Amino acid sequence: MTLDAQILSALRHAGADGIGAATLALRIRQDSAVVTQHVSQLRDLGYEIESTPHFGFRLVSVPDLLHADDLVSRLSPHRIVGRDIQVFQQTSSTNDVVEKMARDGVAEGVVVFAESQTKGRGRLGRRWISPAGQGLWFSVLLRPKLPPASVTQLTIATATAVARAIRTQTELTPQIKWPNDILVRGKKVAGILTELSAELDQVRYVVIGIGVDVNVNDFPPELAGVATSLASEAGRHFVRAEIAAAILHELDVDYARIKRGEFTALAEEWEQHCITLGRRVQIHIGERTMSGRAESLDNDGALLLRTDHGHLERIVGGDVTIEK
Ligand code: BT5
Numbered sequence: 001m002t003l004d005a006q007i008l009s010a011l012r013h014a015g016a017d018g019i020g021a022a023t024l025a026l027r028i029r030q031d032s033a034v035v036t037q038h039v040s041q042l043r044d045l046g047y048e049i050e051s052t053p054h055f056g057f058r059l060v061s062v063p064d065l066l067h068a069d070d071l072v073s074r075l076s077p078h079r080i081v082g083r084d085i086q087v088f089q090q091t092s093s094t095n096d097v098v099e100k101m102a103r104d105g106v107a108e109g110v111v112v113f114a115e116s117q118t119k120g121r122g123r124l125g126r127r128w129i130s131p132a133g134q135g136l137w138f139s140v141l142l143r144p145k146l147p148p149a150s151v152t153q154l155t156i157a158t159a160t161a162v163a164r165a166i167r168t169q170t171e172l173t174p175q176i177k178w179p180n181d182i183l184v185r186g187k188k189v190a191g192i193l194t195e196l197s198a199e200l201d202q203v204r205y206v207v208i209g210i211g212v213d214v215n216v217n218d219f220p221p222e223l224a225g226v227a228t229s230l231a232s233e234a235g236r237h238f239v240r241a242e243i244a245a246a247i248l249h250e251l252d253v254d255y256a257r258i259k260r261g262e263f264t265a266l267a268e269e270w271e272q273h274c275i276t277l278g279r280r281v282q283i284h285i286g287e288r289t290m291s292g293r294a295e296s297l298d299n300d301g302a303l304l305l306r307t308d309h310g311h312l313e314r315i316v317g318g319d320v321t322i323e324k
Contacts, residue, residue: 018055152301
């Protein structure tokens with residue numbers, strides 16, 4: 001951990017009690033001049049750190065910016081997801097940055113955030129709007145020992161983790177629409193883009209891109225009816241780092257469940273929040289449209305669709321319209 005991360009972590013643990021300057025110096029194994037210098041740098045970034053003779057240092061408020069050290073200081077030391085965190089002011093697409101890292105052999109768990117993306121994308125090259133400083137636009141590198149056909153498990157795990165984090169951090173009740181949408185009151189607040197590189201029988205790496213509309217307030221007119229943000233739905237502003245850390249934590253928990261072969265338990269949680277199962281749906285795959293009843297998930301996370309002709313079809317991707 002960097003010194004900034006250690007200082008923020010100690011301040012956060014101390015809470016309202018504060019932490020004495022000497023104790024803090026001892027904790028980070030530096031002299032008090034170094035502590036003073038780093039506290040002052042954090043203050044310059046917008047961290048409100050009070051210092052009184054009685055309490056020592058106390059973290060009063062944090063700015064709504066993404067700072068890798070701050071994010072690290074909020075996470076458990078024994079994690080895979082978020083093992084290394086990098087924050088860019090602007091990128092083309094965070095999936096592209098992480099994909100390049102993957103090709104360069106970087107270990108799994110690295111997470112790249114961008115304050116804004118110039119070429120944020122959804123599935124099939126669709127545009128993902130990523131206004132600066134208003135949302136979470138990030139990608140995670142995983143190297144699971146899974147066959148390519150089971151990678152949908154990771155999209156299911158990510159959707160479950162994002163929905164759980166939103167539930168714990170806000171008063172909202174998010175719903176999951178298979179395969180990759182998180183909705184609040186029927187409008188999309190988050191999307192997931194799972195991209196992979198694989199051999200025939202083994203995944204090389206998976207890049208999971210996550211976009212969350214935390215405080216986005218102005219969607220372009222064409223999205224106004226279909227997209228919303230956590231802030232618009234809850235009627236209050238959120239500190240993005242808190243939501244980000246919660247998502248990374250939950251994703252780490254769910255990735256560990258996948259690795260332990262506990263996909264079935266995870267899928268049960270997913271099903272409780274999914275609005276697709278049990279409904280009549282139309283699934284658009286390229287030029288093709290299939291209609292039927294969304295019955296269940298299979299062991300790989302694929303959707304089992306009972307078609308109008310009575311066949312059970314296994315669907316791994318596509319756009320779902322839920323019939324009223
Ligand atoms: C998705 O695709 O929902 C996947 C979105 C993944 C975005 C993240 S951000 C970090 C990482 N880097 C990237 O470049 N991407 C990932 P799809 O299901 O195809 O949905 C795309 C559709 O969602 C668009 O065609 C729009 O209709 C809508 N959309 C675009 N921007 C949106 C936004 N910010 N919020 C809600 N909906 C949006």
